[in-house]
Amino acid sequence: MRILPLFAALFWCMSAVTAVAIEVKATVLRIDYPSLLPISRYDLKPDDLGFAGAALGDEDNGTTGGFLGHTYETATVAVSPEEADAAMEQIIADGVRLIVLMAEAPDILRLTDQAAESGVLVFNVSAPDINLRDVNCRGNLLHIAPSRAMTADAVAQFAVWKKWGDWFLLAGSNPEDVKLADAYRRAATKFGAKIAEDRIFADTGGSRRTDSGHVLVQRQLPLDTQDVRDHDVVIAADETDYFGRYLSYHLWIPRPVMGSGGLRPTTFHGAHEAWGATQFQTRFEELTGRYVRPEDYNTWLALRVIGEAVTRASTADPDGVRDYALSDEFELAAFKGQKVTFRDWNGQLRQPILLYDGSITVSVSPQEGFLHQVSPLDTLGLDRTESSCQAFE
Amino acid sequence: MKRLLLTVACAALTSGPALAGKAFVSNERGNTITVVDTETWEVITEFPGGNRPRGITVSPDGGTLYVCASDDNIIRVFDTETYEELPSLPSGPDPELFILEPSGKRLYIANEDDNLVTVTDTETRTILAEVPVGVEPEGMGMSPDAKFVVNTSETTNMAHFISTEDYTIKHNILVDQRPRYAQYTADGKRLFVTSEIGGTVSVMDIAEDGAPTLVGKIGFEVPGVQPEWLQPVGAKVTSDGKRLFVALGPANRVAVVDAQSLKVLDYILVGQRVWQLNFTPDEKFLLTTNGNSNDITIIDVAAEKAIKSVQVGQQPWGVVTID
The missing domain is CATH 3.40.50.2300 (Response regulator)
Known part of the structure; x- marks a missing residue:
């Protein structure tokens, strides 16, 4: 088990925004499964996979928080599948109620249910399984990762x-x-x-x-x-x-x-430059010394969702963060040319999907002409009428 | 129809300024500056503007052109008569937008990558101060009395009010997602901040001491255009404080707003991905940079109509005009 606390830089200034001191504690829990090496060496997993994105998210949140009196502390924990339940127990015992999970679907489901007893809000940044957004959805589980x-x-x-x-x-x-x-x-x-x-x-x-x-x-x-x-x-x-x-x-x-x-x-790749993404890339590379992976973008986005809720709703309470994230007020810029929001009926983040050939963004879906009564983004994935999720009602 | 257009063009020409003015357009992808005659609307020339030129402004006397050469990490300086390049100014990394104080002495530059606003002395060509701001600083506005410079940070989503006396932030106001531009009215009593992803313009009243109060937000709606594509970027307000013009990015339109009642009056169709805009010095025309159609659109301000588009370099980003 590895724990790396990331403390956000804090600087105070006179502010016209009402400053209420809030301490925001989050943890990224990553389960490392035994796996074969990938076909391409470019896909070898760095040790800080996902954690590097969390570090940037923590830093971005901390910069904003500095103007509002909000402090962010994000820990990262990597464990084997056998250690996962104990690790979750420890994180909860440490008082953390905002947890970002990098794991496979069955583990996400079990750990989310374990955490629900303590009122924890979980962010799924890895599992693409449709059933987590459908029959097996959970009211305390938001999905940053897109579904299959x-x-x-x-x-x-x-x-x-x-x-x-x-x-x-x-x-x-x-x-x-x-x-x-x-x-x-x-x-x-x-x-x-x-x-x-x-x-x-x-x-x-x-x-x-x-x-x-x-x-x-x-x-x-x-x-x-x-x-x-x-x-x-x-x-x-x-x-x-x-x-x-x-x-x-x-x-x-x-x-x-x-x-x-x-x-x-x-969701993202290290050569994506449109919509101001170059700034994200240079910030990420300066902080971590490598190119960004989709896993890093997903954890960054999960922490930015937390940061945005804390900034706008002035709460780090898991229910408060969840309610704000699912509300009509929530919107977040994520370097994809339009705001990302949540489907309030299954907790899935709506987002454009990049089509990547290994070196550049070739196109971005939804494609022109695919329309939906709520948002063109809802042409991607399960629609409300197709999902049997009831945990959000 | 042809004849009608011709008449409008002639009217525009004869009502133009007595002396031929110039517009300078920074072409982000073409790495050039296009010079356009603001009487004939003909391109005079195009010259190298450094790597990835974006923000562009001129000295108060109109003689010196400043360009944010974003990929060169400097401010390139040119003579507006001869187009000769003059000694550059230090800017800090990745300068995107800047604002020159009315005296022409200090330049305030947003450094996107470093969460800083850099203050550069244009005479001694030295950096006077670096002010830490929110994540991804972009828009820069200045109060008419030059006491405050306003920076917008795209990921923090705030307008930071920096005192030009001691270079510290005095006020922060949360605005909608990805704020791009800050524009005061000429009387300094109001400030408009555009939010590209939020799709709104935040309106603030400014007190005597410069303190801002958020009083409203302007939203946009165009039949047949998806709300996602109504992305406010550049904004300019007439000096009488009556009209606000807002560039709406991929919606390919400029919104005409009653700056008092905050009602949107009209949408003017311009080129593709309209980014920044600027008036001619006499305020008769408003020029818009259209990044995806590689042209600028000229709007007759009194008539609130687009009268002409002029091809410039690749991906025009910003525009500034002189008499």
């Missing part, structure tokens, strides 16, 4: 905008891949695309990459993608990252790849 439905819809809208209506869906065989493939099937139905070919690419285990492994990939993948019906685009559903990255340039029929390879949906 949101990211799949973001990809689907771009495909439809491009008039790539016939898809070759190539799905992995691990449970997460299967869930992601389901999200793409759902997105195809929702936006009128056709899945011309629906195939499984089985995970046979072993390492993701080997020295000069590309030789074998180059010979094998074209064979595995032969004899498919006509399609405009290949949609890879490979959340566990064992084949999606190899698909571009190795298909039998040359087609663009989207999803888990080629053009990928993400």
